[in-house]
Amino acid sequence: MTDAPEIPVRVRAEVAALPPYKQGKQAGAEAFKLSSNENPFDPLPGVLARMQSASALNRYPDAAANRLRARLAERFGVDVDGVHIGAGSVSILAQLVQATSGPGDEVIYAWRSFEAYPWLAVVAGSTAVQVPLTPDARHDLDAMAAAITERTRAVIVCTPNNPTGPVITQAEFDAFVERVPSDVLVVLDEAYAEFVTAPDAVDGARVLAGGAHPNVVVLRTFSKAFGLAGLRVGYAIGHPRVLDAARSTAIPLSVTAHAEEAALASLDAEAELIERVRTIAERRDRLAAALREAGWRVPEAQGNFVWLPSGAETIEVATAFDAAGLIVRPFAGDGIRISVGEEESVEKVLRIAASVVKDLPQGHSGRGLA
Ligand SMILES: *Cc1c(COP(=O)(O)O)cnc(C)c1O
Secondary structure, rough: OOOOOOOOOOHHHHHHOOOOOOOOOOOOOEEOOOOOOOOOOOOHHHHHHHOOOOOOOOOOOOOOOOOHHHEEEEEEEEOHHEEEOOOOOOHHHHHHHHHOOOOOOOOEEEEEEOHHHHHHHHHOOOOOEEEOOOOOOOOOHHHHHOOOOOOEEEEEOOOOOOOOOOOHHHHHHHHOOOHOOOOEEEEEEEEOHOOOOOEEEEEEEHHHHHOOOOEEEEEEOOOOOOOOOOOOOOOEEEOOOHHHHHHHHHHOOOOOOOHHHHHHHHHHHHHHHHHHHHHHHHHHHHHHHHHHEEEOOOOOOOOOOOEEEHHHHHHHHHHHHOOEEEEEEOOOOEEEEEEEEOOOHHHHHHHHHHHHHOOOOOOOEEEOOO
């Protein structure tokens, strides 16, 4: 319990028990903000110009973002009804959980994974079932399949896993989905798909091709690789009737015309944006390799972030980064996620990481060969 004053109205007990949402720190002028997996590059001028040309602010947007839907449908080779646009892919995730899972139902996901998952399950009134990651910070898909009961309504898998970094392989996912009952939703959260360089990684587009798995929905976003986090636009590809259920729970008109236009402009400028993604992925590989060289056990890093398994020392280690003007994301007792940011931040991160690793006890989970 906290010392917060009592809530003056009656709210659901499970909601009252949730800690109030607190966003990661905003960076000061001098600091590098490496806490939210944002894209360090400024938006392309062409994308900004297109966004500003979007329809007048006194008009509501097109509720279904149909131009963007059509564009993505063409790209994924699906029907327009097989695409759903949301104000960030997190909002689509919330819709899918709400559509499938209520009181008495179970939502399975790996832990540690994306912070939004437990919250989404609780808000829907359902029961969260967390399946621990393997010691090398990967999804334990065998254990996740074994956790399925007749109450399971949704399984969320995150690849690359936020915040630890490893991907699920295509072979692992194919074997897993065979074990999931065909009426249980599988959400494949691919928020970082564009940064993946591992050749054996699962690819949601390939999973959906052929239509063998109508219970799988793939989620992607314009927030990370395309650098539009501030505009809130993401999408789902999946079976039209499953997406209809999500649409039924959506708050109407959440996707603005400006977000839709910027997403369309980003697809037009994709080659240039993907070049930046390549730069970030290369920077990530360099950062991860140097951290391992310094003694950190960094797991496979396939997103735009790296994971330091700092365990019980997490808050102290995060404080050292903070003092050096590096805003990172600590998960107390577990580890620290550091986004791959500006080139100038890399050397600074390495300097602090190399100096703090020496103070960790021998045999510490964060120390040793990755
Ligand atoms: C960032 C992120 C998202 C998407 O965020 P939106 O900005 O809402 O599109 C979804 N899943 C994971 C795992 C993420 O890290």
